[in-house]
Amino acid sequence: MQPRLHLRIATTTLGLLVGASILFPIAWMAIAGFKGRTEVLRTPFQFFPDTWNPHNYSAMLHDHQFVRAMIVTFIGAVLFTVASLFVNSMAAYAFARLDFRLKPFWWVFCIIPMFVPMMAILLTSFVVVAKLHMLNTMAVLVIPGVASALQMFFLRQFYLNYPASVEEAALIDGASRWQIFLRIYLPQSKAPFVVVGTASFLAFWNSYVWPVLTITDPNLTQIMQVLGNFRSDRGNDWGMLMAGSTLAALPTIILLLIFQRYIVNGVRISGMK
Amino acid sequence: VSTTDEMSAIPATPKLHRTRAERRAAARSARRLNESNLTAYLMIAPMVVLLGIFVIWPLLYSFYLSTFRISFYKGAQWVGLDFYRYVLDDPRFWHSLRVGIFYALMVVPIQLLLAYLLASLIKFSSSRMAAFLKVTVYIPAVVSSVIAATVFIFMYQDQGIANWVLSWFGAKPVAWLNDPQIVLPAIAAPGIWLGFGIATLIMLAALLDIPESYYESANLDGANFFQTTIYITIPLLRNVFVFLIITGFVLTIQEFLLPLIMTGGGPVDRSNTPNLYIFNSFRDTTPYATSFSLAASLLLFFVLGAISLVIFKAVSSVKAVDG
Numbered sequence: 383m384q385p386r387l388h389l390r391i392a393t394t395t396l397g398l399l400v401g402a403s404i405l406f407p408i409a410w411m412a413i414a415g416f417k418g419r420t421e422v423l424r425t426p427f428q429f430f431p432d433t434w435n436p437h438n439y440s441a442m443l444h445d446h447q448f449v450r451a452m453i454v455t456f457i458g459a460v461l462f463t464v465a466s467l468f469v470n471s472m473a474a475y476a477f478a479r480l481d482f483r484l485k486p487f488w489w490v491f492c493i494i495p496m497f498v499p500m501m502a503i504l505l506t507s508f509v510v511v512a513k514l515h516m517l518n519t520m521a522v523l524v525i526p527g528v529a530s531a532l533q534m535f536f537l538r539q540f541y542l543n544y545p546a547s548v549e550e551a552a553l554i555d556g557a558s559r560w561q562i563f564l565r566i567y568l569p570q571s572k573a574p575f576v577v578v579g580t581a582s583f584l585a586f587w588n589s590y591v592w593p594v595l596t597i598t599d600p601n602l603t604q605i606m607q608v609l610g611n612f613r614s615d616r617g618n619d620w621g622m623l624m625a626g627s628t629l630a631a632l633p634t635i636i637l638l639l640i641f642q643r644y645i646v647n648g649v650r651i652s653g654m655k
Numbered sequence: 656v657s658t659t660d661e662m663s664a665i666p667a668t669p670k671l672h673r674t675r676a677e678r679r680a681a682a683r684s685a686r687r688l689n690e691s692n693l694t695a696y697l698m699i700a701p702m703v704v705l706l707g708i709f710v711i712w713p714l715l716y717s718f719y720l721s722t723f724r725i726s727f728y729k730g731a732q733w734v735g736l737d738f739y740r741y742v743l744d745d746p747r748f749w750h751s752l753r754v755g756i757f758y759a760l761m762v763v764p765i766q767l768l769l770a771y772l773l774a775s776l777i778k779f780s781s782s783r784m785a786a787f788l789k790v791t792v793y794i795p796a797v798v799s800s801v802i803a804a805t806v807f808i809f810m811y812q813d814q815g816i817a818n819w820v821l822s823w824f825g826a827k828p829v830a831w832l833n834d835p836q837i838v839l840p841a842i843a844a845p846g847i848w849l850g851f852g853i854a855t856l857i858m859l860a861a862l863l864d865i866p867e868s869y870y871e872s873a874n875l876d877g878a879n880f881f882q883t884t885i886y887i888t889i890p891l892l893r894n895v896f897v898f899l900i901i902t903g904f905v906l907t908i909q910e911f912l913l914p915l916i917m918t919g920g921g922p923v924d925r926s927n928t929p930n931l932y933i934f935n936s937f938r939d940t941t942p943y944a945t946s947f948s949l950a951a952s953l954l955l956f957f958v959l960g961a962i963s964l965v966i967f968k969a970v971s972s973v974k975a976v977d978g
Contacts, residue, residue: 408806495706501955505948506712612805624809
């Protein structure tokens with residue numbers, strides 16, 4: 383038993399060290415948020431602040447631009463997540479369970495976008511949303527990305543594995559396809575919905591390039607725009623910037639911690655391996 | 656019932672003699688198909704319309720625009736594929752491609768190595784430690800590139816922590832983001848950090864799929880850890896490695912957000928990845944820059960798409976050793 387115990391202690395120590403070094407950039411960001419303007423980059427180098435002063439954090443939480451961006455981005459991310467779950471799961475169900483005319487054509491049509499890189503359509507998407515008079519609206523942030531080939535594909539894989547006998551029984555009982563989708567499939571979709579829903583939320587929360595191109599209205603400015611422009615807008619106040627970055631990263635990390643079980647397993651059910 | 660009737664009604668049907676029951680079943684399923692046609696079309700309509708407007712149409716429009724020379728003075732003039740030739744003749748495009756390839760050659764192998772080591776560590780850890788590590792490893796993946804870039808810029812400051820660590824070894828401070836030799840590895844660090852978590856979880860799922868009995872019988876035959884790694888683990892993970900190499904390569908060569916925020920492509924274009932080069936020329940005001948950069952982005956799309964398609968075909972045709 384003795385060598386086993388040694389092995390256990392060794393892997394545990396190694397595990398903790400590895401975990402700490404993975405989290406180091408985030409910890410360093412949070413620590414720097416507690417440092418004053420003069421200590422944050424000082425010679426000689428100093429690891430921890432003299433006093434743990436939460437001034438930067440409270441200043442960011444009282445900063446109108448920052449707080450408004452957090453709220454607006456959060457609202458947009460929730461709208462985006464709900465809309466994309468609805469649109470993608472509905473199409474996923476149809477492709478998994480229904481036969482219809484020209485199905486192979488529509489399938490290819492809906493899958494091709496998975497291989498189209500953002501850069502190839504960035505400029506012309508901008509032309510499209512400008513022509514549709516969507517610039518500087520919440521709609522331009524939410525709508526263009528709602529339909530996602532990847533998420534539809536992922537949900538379809540899940541629905542394909544769902545037993546068809548349940549559906550046949552419901553059909554014999556006179557249920558319509560809509561009822562089957564809404565009453566049987568949606569309530570069963572919690573696990574895949576958590577996985578793709580979190581992905582949608584993160585994609586919206588973390589997006590930078592699209593808002594930079596389409597939003598100039600300060601009332602709709604997104605959180606990553608605020609952080610990305612922080613140094614040009616407000617100068618090199620690193621303590622403030624690190625505090626703001628920590629606060630902006632928190633929602634995503636909390637989301638991961640809440641849904642960790644589903645998300646970590648999501649890599650398995652996606653069948654990507 | 657004559658067979659000619661049936662043939663005229665359904666000319667394409669190869670089966671000529673059908674029983675009454677079969678025909679009734681066919682009619683019923685046709686009715687069902689009509690019904691479900693409407694339902695199905697309503698269900699896929701939002702998806703099809705949105706993808707049509709915001710992906711397919713912009714893609715076709717990109718291609719269309721890339722074949723015109725758009726000038727403020729003379730109006731648009733169709734030039735066919737000329738811009739694609741200009742892109743292929745442009746040394747800055749080839750330079751950006753080299754930068755992208757170097758960047759991917761730094762990021763992907765290190766990510767894979769880290770993912771393999773971490774997945775092995777998680778496999779041998781206690782279940783509580785494994786649960787902790789699985790979440791920890793995923794945390795960088797949820798952090799935005801903007802935040803990661805900002806934190807690493809902060810660490811790369813002259814008085815920042817990166818130079819402090821160098822000072823332990825008596826080394827002089829380094830201008831991480833201003834030194835042409837160092838800038839690309841300096842940008843690769845956050846790139847690796849953001850991406851290795853997902854690779855680790857995919858690798859772990861594959862590791863756990865290898866039956867424990869393989870190792871047990873190898874151990875009975877006296878194989879040590881390194882032998883089982885070389886003769887069992889690595890060969891059985893081959894497909895996962897190939898998958899992660901290709902997807903990793905296709906993704907990292909398209910990276911542009913990190914260099915955009917950290918350096919803007921400099922110094923002297925040393926971190927000007929292909930997509931950053933394209934993105935910056937979208938904003939370029941010189942004539943024809945639009946068509947030129949559209950042509951470049953589409954060329955990249957065709958090349959990368961073709962690479963991943965060909966290699967995926969090759970991987971799926973060569974089946975792995977039975978698992």
